[in-house]
Amino acid sequence: MKLEDALQEVHQIARRQLPDVERLALGRSHGRVLARPPPAQAEDALSPSLAAGMVLTPLRVGGLAAAGHATVEVIRRPTVAVFTVGDWGAPGTPGAAGAGSDHARDLLVGLLRADGYEPTSWPQLPADPRQVEIALRDAGCAFDTILVSGGEGALVQVGQVMAEFGKAHFSTVECGPGRFDAVGGVLDEAGLLGLPSDAVALAGLYLTLGRALLDGLQGRKGPRPTCRGLLAEAPASAGFQFARVECSPAGELRLRPVAGELVALPADANAVLVHPAVESGFQTGGAAEAILLPGA
Known part of the structure; x- marks a missing residue:
């Protein structure tokens, strides 16, 4: 499936869940997605220009503070479970460098944290179908999203779990002449993406598909800046x-x-x-x- 088509499928996955709204103190709302604009107050020139789905940038938060607002309603950030599947050595152990290291987990968790999320990362899963099934199904009941990284064989196992217990939307992604093993779909209540462990493919597909899923769950409007x-x-x-x-x-x-x-x-x-x-x-x-x- 072409990348632009996979993006449409990811948007469809995100639309399954109705966003939860929470009220936060204005100082804690930086980077969050506005659920509904606050009621305009006297001499408040900013509130009428705000709309649901806008990101609360420092300028917008500062403008709301200057207008006298103390709280704001935002959409709850989705919870994220991170798994890596494979037989790798732990960092600092002999043979842990290179292809035997679980670099994908640290890279993926770092990208998520830099985007403002607080992912829950599990220890490495062995490429055992039964253990992969148990771990993913448990996470599907407790998290909004699941991101899995692994080699081709591991992603086949992820796809099999989705096909049996959820709904798979795609199993490969094409970007220009490049073709990647990447699965997307729904498992229980969670949107799930299985991404390759190659660093550049993992980063590229997270920045395109992963962000699209998380942005969609928050009702974020407008494209990300490029x-x-x-x-x-x-x-x-x-x-x-x-x-x-x-x-x-x-x-x-x-x-x-x-x-x-x-x-x-x-x-x-x-x-x-x-x-x-x-x-x-x-x-x-x-x-x-x-x-x-x-x-x-």
């Missing part, structure tokens, strides 16, 4: 690519692809390039779109 610039060179990989967004001395936004290996992820990358859905693809000097990595 940046568009000229490629300093054509990326070597297809689908997604880590990159460094820089501003040239002439004031042009430049996107510099950054190569990375599993044992040496690119520490200077601050964005992920998303392969355009056109035949020309990435070309040196051509325009490309990038999604900034949270916390970069």
